[in-house]
Amino acid sequence: MAKYIGLMSGTSMDGVDAVLCDISNQSCNTLAAHTLPYSNDLLTVLNRLCSEGPNELNTLAVADRLVAEAFALAVNELLAKCELCARDIEAIGSHGQTIRHYPNGDAPNTGFSAQYDRGFTCQIGDPNTIAVLTNIDVIADFRRKDIALGGQGAPLVPAYHNAVFAHKEKHRALVNIGGMANISILAPENSGIAPLGFDTGPGNTLMDKWAQQHLNKAFDENGNWAASGNVNEALLNHLVKDPYFKQLPPKSTGREYFNLQWLRKTLLSFADTAPEDVQATLLQLTAITIANDVKRELPVPRNQEPNEVIVCGGGAFNNTLMQTLRSLMPALNVVDSSNAGIHPQHVEGTAFAWLANAFKHNIPGNVPAVTGASRPAVLGALFKSN
Numbered sequence: 001m002a003k004y005i006g007l008m009s010g011t012s013m014d015g016v017d018a019v020l021c022d023i024s025n026q027s028c029n030t031l032a033a034h035t036l037p038y039s040n041d042l043l044t045v046l047n048r049l050c051s052e053g054p055n056e057l058n059t060l061a062v063a064d065r066l067v068a069e070a071f072a073l074a075v076n077e078l079l080a081k082c083e084l085c086a087r088d089i090e091a092i093g094s095h096g097q098t099i100r101h102y103p104n105g106d107a108p109n110t111g112f113s114a115q116y117d118r119g120f121t122c123q124i125g126d127p128n129t130i131a132v133l134t135n136i137d138v139i140a141d142f143r144r145k146d147i148a149l150g151g152q153g154a155p156l157v158p159a160y161h162n163a164v165f166a167h168k169e170k171h172r173a174l175v176n177i178g179g180m181a182n183i184s185i186l187a188p189e190n191s192g193i194a195p196l197g198f199d200t201g202p203g204n205t206l207m208d209k210w211a212q213q214h215l216n217k218a219f220d221e222n223g224n225w226a227a228s229g230n231v232n233e234a235l236l237n238h239l240v241k242d243p244y245f246k247q248l249p250p251k252s253t254g255r256e257y258f259n260l261q262w263l264r265k266t267l268l269s270f271a272d273t274a275p276e277d278v279q280a281t282l283l284q285l286t287a288i289t290i291a292n293d294v295k296r297e298l299p300v301p302r303n304q305e306p307n308e309v310i311v312c313g314g315g316a317f318n319n320t321l322m323q324t325l326r327s328l329m330p331a332l333n334v335v336d337s338s339n340a341g342i343h344p345q346h347v348e349g350t351a352f353a354w355l356a357n358a359f360k361h362n363i364p365g366n367v368p369a370v371t372g373a374s375r376p377a378v379l380g381a382l383f384k385s386n
Contacts, residue, residue, distance in 0.1 A: 002090040006353030011179025018074040019349030034078035067125040072133035086135040093356025096123030101254035127383040139356040151373030154252035158184040158197035160351040177315025179205040197370040198249035202258040223320025226283040229276030250372030291328035312337040316344035
């Protein structure tokens with residue numbers, strides 16, 4: 001067994017998760033975790049960087065260092081909490097903070113003509129700075145190899161999900177609900193069937209932004225505000241007609257696509273909808289797009305025991321959302337990942353510890369059937385601490 005730390009901050013940007021894991025060829029055990037929120041100043045800048053603005057290059061370069069400092073602090077505080085030191089850790093796997101994600105080469109205003117369009121993804125959090133401040137080797141930049149191979153660079157977690165969550169007999173769907181939502185469809189272990197996976201669409205991001213605008217709160221706790229409203233079926237039917245939901249995988253998305261600007265275009269035709277009803281409709285949109293994809297992809301069980309849907313990410317703590325998912329998938333057993341032994345907030349951090357271990361042992365981290373890459377590949381790059 002070797003100890004790794006996985007670092008993750010998703011599109012919700014609600015903090016840096018540092019997860020300590022013991023990993024071997026046969027197992028990946030979560031030992032401890034620590035969450036460090038971004039400072040308000042850094043969070044403001046990061047949200048600004050997610051869309052075009054002035055002085056982007058200078059701001060991005062400084063934010064790259066500041067995010068790395070936050071990641072390193074999360075590691076050092078986790079080590080102190082666990083009474084460990086740098087030499088106890090084999091390596092850190094750092095996802096970084098996603099700022100832009102345009103894997104299909106459709107980024108606006110690049111200054112290039114269409115013939116030069118190239119897909120890209122951008123995560124910041126300088127791994128050199130993390131390595132220096134923690135005295136631990138860092139493995140980072142996991143997504144761009146898959147992009148170079150013609151893939152989406154996302155989602156990268158299905159290989160990890162398959163290694164850790166596959167059941168001996170049942171099919172499982174692993175649903176991660178962060179800013180965006182993604183699913184992994186897992187066949188029984190030892191079946192030899194590769195996992196499927198893709199981004200279903202918005203997870204928490206639209207609900208969070210709407211709550212920030214109308215409640216001045218970071219998110220709608222437990223979905224209580226959404227529960228106070230009523231779903232506007234006409235609005236929902238309009239939203240679910242978006243072409244992304246009909247697009248076949250491989251596919252991935254982000255805040256570049258699903259954002260308040262996307263929502264406001266539709267709300268022009270539904271101006272009389274109360275804010276709480278919009279929130280209820282956004283929650284239903286997240287739930288129904290997840291449920292539709294899970295029910296389409298998850299095989300019907302051959303016995304009486306239902307297949308499982310395991311939910312992780314921040315959405316697992318939204319009681320209204322979880323109840324809605326259960327109501328939309330009554331034939332499935334919908335639980336959160338704590339039922340499988342991993343806290344819902346720690347699953348993605350653990351995934352990047354697993355990917356760091358995969359890099360060290362020359363194990364491919366992508367699944368071409370998921371991302372669309374031309375071949376499997378070892379993902380990431382090593383940044384030495386010495």
